[in-house]
Amino acid sequence: MNTDxxxxxxxxxxxxxxxxxxxxxxxxxxIMDRLNSTDAHAKSGDSSKIRSLDLLWSNLVNLARQATxxxxxxxxxxxxIMACIDVPLEVVDxxxxxxxxx
Amino acid sequence: MDNSEDTERIxxxxxxxxxxxxxxxxxxxxxxxATVRRYARREDEIEDIVQEIFIKAFRKLATFRxxxxxxxxxxxxxxxxxxxxxxxxxxxxxxxLSQLTDxxxxxxxxxxxxxxxxxxxxxxxxxxxxxLLDKLSPSSKMVITLMxxxxxxxxxxxxxxxWTLSLVKVRAFRxxxxxxxxxxxxxxxxxxxxxxxxxx
Numbered sequence: 001m002n003t004d005x006x007x008x009x010x011x012x013x014x015x016x017x018x019x020x021x022x023x024x025x026x027x028x029x030x031i032m033d034r035l036n037s038t039d040a041h042a043k044s045g046d047s048s049k050i051r052s053l054d055l056l057w058s059n060l061v062n063l064a065r066q067a068t069x070x071x072x073x074x075x076x077x078x079x080x081i082m083a084c085i086d087v088p089l090e091v092v093d094x095x096x097x098x099x100x101x102x
Numbered sequence: 103m104d105n106s107e108d109t110e111r112i113x114x115x116x117x118x119x120x121x122x123x124x125x126x127x128x129x130x131x132x133x134x135x136a137t138v139r140r141y142a143r144r145e146d147e148i149e150d151i152v153q154e155i156f157i158k159a160f161r162k163l164a165t166f167r168x169x170x171x172x173x174x175x176x177x178x179x180x181x182x183x184x185x186x187x188x189x190x191x192x193x194x195x196x197x198x199l200s201q202l203t204d205x206x207x208x209x210x211x212x213x214x215x216x217x218x219x220x221x222x223x224x225x226x227x228x229x230x231x232x233x234l235l236d237k238l239s240p241s242s243k244m245v246i247t248l249m250x251x252x253x254x255x256x257x258x259x260x261x262x263x264x265w266t267l268s269l270v271k272v273r274a275f276r277x278x279x280x281x282x283x284x285x286x287x288x289x290x291x292x293x294x295x296x297x298x299x300x301x302x
Contacts (some may be wrong), residue, residue, distance in 0.1 A: 053282045053285050053286055053289075054282070056285060056289075057281060057282065057285055059227075060227050060230055060231050060234075061231060061250045061251065063224045063227030063228070064224065064227045064228040064230075064231040064251060065251060065253075066224040067224040067225050067227070067228035068136070069136045069137075069139040069140055070135070070136065070139055071132035071133065071135050071136035071139075072132075072135065073131045073132055073135055074149060077127075077131060077149070077152070078124050078127040078128045078131060079124075080153065081127050081153055081156045081157065082120075082121075082123070082124050082127070084153065084157055085120060085123060085156075085157065085160050
């Protein structure tokens, strides 16, 4: 007797057990169908949520691109920078510091 | 002032004529201000960053080799300075997604009624994007801003930031996931009811 035949024989024996312990004919199939459908439902819910967020994000970004940032420059700002740059880099040696202190 | 004029001005500055730098500032400061406003909000911070950018540009002018336009060199410097600013101020920034303005709430509500874009809502959309970007790490904020808002390619971002191509791709992937998470949080915290959008 090969293993398949042994298995079938076992299943037949189980089905012959008294009422209340019997296994419905398509029990395994029903369980597997239920599991597959639950899994598929969960996956479709997740992907739908991600799609929804991606769509929301892409709409936000598309609109945000239209609102170009303000390029206003404060009055005479270049003068302010030039004032920082124009300060000569003074070479201060020890003797100069000593003479200033006295 | 075209590229050759820029080159002449730069040569003058390098020869000791500091005043030749002023027209360069005047020419490029609007573009630099617009760029910096993408990363900083407070006007005093923006002015300080722009000032830092031009002072850095002046000090590093000798390293400009003239192979690409001065503008590209300056803008790379500007973006990197903004990145330094974000890293320095990372811990000081706290944004609360539940405190949306009326305009921002309206935008989200309108989106749930109809998912088509309406150009009239651009400012509210931009504010929402900024709010979400503030929740990201400095590197994620840089990647999302450069890639999604400014439309730069992976290669361009790698050149600007001095990152490898694979690092940009990894950071972009992670940043999008982070952004999705914060967007979900925003929708959870704001009073709008979220329904999955029909994509068919």
